[in-house]
Amino acid sequence: MDWLxxxxxxxxxxxxxxxxxxxxxxxxxxxxxLLSILPPMVRGSLLDWHGxxxxxxxxxxxxxxxxxxxxxxxxxxxxxxxxxPTVSLHYSLLAGxxxxxxxxxxxxxxxxxxxxxxxxxxxxxxxxxxxxxFLLISRFKAITQVIGFLVLENGVFLFxxxxxxxxxxxxxxGVLLDLWVGVFVMGIMIHHIHRTFDHIDTxxxxxxxxxx
Amino acid sequence: xxxxIQSAVLLTTPPFFLGVIAKTKASFAGRKGPPLLQNYYxxxxxxxxxxxxxxxxxxxxxxxxxxxxxxxxxxxxxFPLLGRAPIFFEGDVILFAYxxxxxxxxxxxxxxxxxxxxxxxxxxxxxAFGAFSELAFFxxxxxxxxxxxxxxxxxxxxxxWIHPAWRxxxxxxxxxxxxxLLAENSRMPVDDPSTHLELTMIHEGMILDYGGxxxxxxxxxxxxxxxxxMAFAISLLWxxxxxxxxxxAALLGLKWTGMAVAIGAVESVTARLRLIKVPxxxxxxxxxxxxxxxxxxxxxxx
Numbered sequence: 036m037d038w039l040x041x042x043x044x045x046x047x048x049x050x051x052x053x054x055x056x057x058x059x060x061x062x063x064x065x066x067x068x069l070l071s072i073l074p075p076m077v078r079g080s081l082l083d084w085h086g087x088x089x090x091x092x093x094x095x096x097x098x099x100x101x102x103x104x105x106x107x108x109x110x111x112x113x114x115x116x117x118x119x120p121t122v123s124l125h126y127s128l129l130a131g132x133x134x135x136x137x138x139x140x141x142x143x144x145x146x147x148x149x150x151x152x153x154x155x156x157x158x159x160x161x162x163x164x165x166x167x168x169f170l171l172i173s174r175f176k177a178i179t180q181v182i183g184f185l186v187l188e189n190g191v192f193l194f195x196x197x198x199x200x201x202x203x204x205x206x207x208x209g210v211l212l213d214l215w216v217g218v219f220v221m222g223i224m225i226h227h228i229h230r231t232f233d234h235i236d237t238x239x240x241x242x243x244x245x246x247x
Numbered sequence: 248x249x250x251x252i253q254s255a256v257l258l259t260t261p262p263f264f265l266g267v268i269a270k271t272k273a274s275f276a277g278r279k280g281p282p283l284l285q286n287y288y289x290x291x292x293x294x295x296x297x298x299x300x301x302x303x304x305x306x307x308x309x310x311x312x313x314x315x316x317x318x319x320x321x322x323x324x325x326f327p328l329l330g331r332a333p334i335f336f337e338g339d340v341i342l343f344a345y346x347x348x349x350x351x352x353x354x355x356x357x358x359x360x361x362x363x364x365x366x367x368x369x370x371x372x373x374x375a376f377g378a379f380s381e382l383a384f385f386x387x388x389x390x391x392x393x394x395x396x397x398x399x400x401x402x403x404x405x406x407x408w409i410h411p412a413w414r415x416x417x418x419x420x421x422x423x424x425x426x427x428l429l430a431e432n433s434r435m436p437v438d439d440p441s442t443h444l445e446l447t448m449i450h451e452g453m454i455l456d457y458g459g460x461x462x463x464x465x466x467x468x469x470x471x472x473x474x475x476x477m478a479f480a481i482s483l484l485w486x487x488x489x490x491x492x493x494x495x496a497a498l499l500g501l502k503w504t505g506m507a508v509a510i511g512a513v514e515s516v517t518a519r520l521r522l523i524k525v526p527x528x529x530x531x532x533x534x535x536x537x538x539x540x541x542x543x544x545x546x547x548x549x
Contacts, residue, residue, distance in 0.1 A: 037415050037542075038415050041542065048534060048538075052527065132537045135534070135538050139544075
């Protein structure tokens with residue numbers, strides 16, 4: 036169990052530190068694999084109908100559908116690299132280190148649920164959520180922002196594991212559906228922005244405001 | 248007894264594993280490669296020669312090879328290679344780390360001593376990358392001390408519980424120490440040990456002014472350094488038995504050869520990174536070690 040959580044956090048680090056977009060997408064897919072193995076294991080029985088269904092569904096959406104969609108829009112937008120992150124990759128990684136420290140040392144201050152789940156779960160979830168936030172605010176390209184959003188959602192999914200015994204799985208399915216629609220819309224948007232403006236740099240949005 | 252055998256192993260075997268790495272790389276490239284004992288022949292050849300020192304150099308240049316070899320050999324005595332280490336006391340991990348750092352310091356000073364541009368460049372790179380990798384090294388030591396509750400290398404590599412490889416912390420640490428090994432020994436993703444282009448060399452760049460016995464000593468020293476850091480990495484996954492038996496020598500040969508083959512394979516499949524990318528990788532390594540520390544602390548408290 037700890038292996039999976041450590042793996043999820045490590046993939047988040049890789050996304051934080053890599054400059055190539057295709058390897059970012061691959062890492063998001065890998066994170067999806069790790070996350071979809073998690074629910075049956077937290078529930079404790081592998082032959083549980085609901086757990087298996089959720090695992091299969093999240094595997095299909097997180098690992099196959101979304102990365103394929105992202106890879107396709109990457110190909111259409113004809114970009115390979117995150118050229119200029121606001122924060123350089125060195126500092127991103129250091130910020131990742133700071134985030135881990137904060138998440139692991141500070142989570143006891145929050146009113147977190149208790150229950151029979153692995154103790155590493157909540158700090159790992161917090162770390163992944165914060166790294167997702169950081170990716171969202173520190174990158175300019177629309178695609179990397181989508182990736183940050185996905186990492187953020189993966190962290191929320193991890194938080195969901197703490198409640199998996201009480202919550203009906205339909206709620207999880209709803210979250211997955213939301214995510215799916217969100218990425219779909221963003222994929223279409225990226226495509227259209229690209230068609231109209233031939234780049235997908237969100238920084239250029241700032242120049243839309245009225246001249247004074 | 249252990250004292251004698253460990254000293255003998257430490258003195259004689261390190262160049263052999265460099266040979267194993269060279270052989271692995273050659274077989275990846277489809278060549279036959281140099282014989283396994285080539286490094287011994289090279290060392291013997293160098294030790295037979297005399298030395299010439301540049302008139303611009305001072306005693307620092309002459310002192311450095313002796314300092315490097317002696318610090319590394321002393322550090323080797325603290326490591327439990329075959330059973331218990333010959334010397335151990337609480338806190339010898341710090342001494343171990345600083346002995347390695349002292350060797351590096353001597354080498355950097357010697358490189359600056361001659362005043363050649365290429366050597367100065369090599370020295371500055373070595374110092375810069377060393378600053379990053381030592382950070383991760385010390386943090387890794389802290390993790391080990393936290394896990395084992397002992398501040399001596401003999402105590403650290405003395406498992407009392409289930410096989411350590413089944414805890415994620417050890418795999419994280421192994422990855423971190425493996426990368427430190429590659430960085431400290433100027434291996435592939437950081438520096439290309441077989442390059443002879445002055446602008447890109449790090450370790451090779453620093454020893455341009457050495458020849459004969461001095462060069463032999465420095466090459467010998469870098470073999471020992473590789474040997475010790477390999478010991479560190481492999482002992483995390485599979486520590487040596489604590490009591491001396493004859494089979495622990497065989498185990499040592501097996502494990503170290505395995506590590507050398509792994510290093511050779513990594514070197515064959517990766518390309519040297521752009522110099523500007525190296526600090527980023529070292530920072531990533533530091534963050535992984537930090538994560539390992541938190542996981543270890545967390546696992547202990549709850």
